Amino acid sequence: xxxxxxxxxxxxxxxxxxxxxxxxxxxxxxxxxxxxxxxxxxxxxxxxxxxxxxxxxxxxxxxxxxxxxxxxxxxxxxxxxxxxxxxxxxxxxxxxxxxxxxxxxxxxxxxxxxxxxxxxxxxxxxxxxxxxxxxxxxxxxxxxxxxxxxxxxxxxxxxxxxxxxxxxxxxxxxxxxxxxxxxxxxxxxxxxxxxxxxxxxxxxxxxxxxxxxxxxxxxxxxxxxxxxxxxxxxxxxxxxxxxxxxxxxxxxxxxxxxxxxxxxxxxxxxxxxxxxxxxxxxxxxxxxxxxxxxxxxxxxxxxxxxxxxxxxxxx
Numbered sequence: 001x002x003x004x005x006x007x008x009x010x011x012x013x014x015x016x017x018x019x020x021x022x023x024x025x026x027x028x029x030x031x032x033x034x035x036x037x038x039x040x041x042x043x044x045x046x047x048x049x050x051x052x053x054x055x056x057x058x059x060x061x062x063x064x065x066x067x068x069x070x071x072x073x074x075x076x077x078x079x080x081x082x083x084x085x086x087x088x089x090x091x092x093x094x095x096x097x098x099x100x101x102x103x104x105x106x107x108x109x110x111x112x113x114x115x116x117x118x119x120x121x122x123x124x125x126x127x128x129x130x131x132x133x134x135x136x137x138x139x140x141x142x143x144x145x146x147x148x149x150x151x152x153x154x155x156x157x158x159x160x161x162x163x164x165x166x167x168x169x170x171x172x173x174x175x176x177x178x179x180x181x182x183x184x185x186x187x188x189x190x191x192x193x194x195x196x197x198x199x200x201x202x203x204x205x206x207x208x209x210x211x212x213x214x215x216x217x218x219x220x221x222x223x224x225x226x227x228x229x230x231x232x233x234x235x236x237x238x239x240x241x242x243x244x245x246x247x248x249x250x251x252x253x254x255x256x257x258x259x260x261x262x263x264x265x266x267x268x269x270x271x272x273x274x275x276x277x278x279x280x281x282x283x284x285x286x287x288x289x290x291x292x293x294x295x296x297x298x299x300x301x302x303x304x305x306x307x308x309x310x311x312x313x314x315x
Contacts, residue, residue, distance in 0.1 A: 068291070069288055070086065072095065072284040072285040072287070073087045073091050074091060074094075079284075091281060094282055095289070097279070097282045098282040098283075098285040099285075102266075104263075104286050106261075106266075107261055107263045107266030108290075114180055117177070117180040118180045118184050121181075122187045122188060123191070123237055123240070125184065125188060126187075126195055127191075127195055127229070129148075129188070130191070130192045130195035131199050131221055134195075134196045134197075134200045135204075145196065148192040151189030156186060157249070160253045163182060163253070163254060164253055167254055175260070176255075178254065178255075179251060182254060183244050186247075187240045190236070190239070190240075191240060194236045194239075195233070199229060199232075202225065202228050202229060207224060207225060210223075230304075234301050238301055238304075238305050241294075242294060245263070245294055246264060247262075251264065252265060263290045264290075267287065270283055
């Protein structure tokens, strides 16, 4: 006599709802079938420590800047008697006095002319050299590349005396265009090194398609490759702008004409002269004037700088 085994009734938790069978819960297991351990408190402690260090670093960077801006609106008496308090009444004449009487307007104009010309020349020549070194194979390619890298390791202080005599023989000493050419030569090695690595990450198919359509190498470079390299150009442009705007050693040696001094030279002269006169409020106003363009440039292009620095790694 045959008997049929009846299956045991399902557990209450396993009864399907609305006619849809439920899957058993899946346990998170690691290698070997072991359950993964929960996130320990060590990770949370490390995360809190890193955030705390970032907050401390931001405080150490931002507070001196805010203090300099606040001090530029104080009187000389308030600077020494209440250095950490807010100004009783903002002294806007400090800025007017520094702009006119301390000749900060002349220094600012000279700096804009020098940095504008040198930055344009550096980006144009550097991008062209980097594109050729990254895209074309020819005898001496690697030698030229390492020559540019060698220029980064050469101390600029060792070139001051030869530069002085070279510019003097070319009648470029104490001239703005001589300083522009010097800034371009000073900034080219880093620009070529940075952009060569960036151009190598760009796809070659786009340039090949442009050449097949009849575009020349110059048109392909200016209309196709340069727009694609915009993040890298902005990143290296910001670094060159910061270095050239704050440059002090080169203009001190190569530009001794009082009428052609740049901001870094003007601030040093202002610090010396105002130190004897006791006009510390005018000195802080001139300091903030020289600092604001750099902060504005970085705030405006901060996303592009980060994108340019990480583009090569992401690709």
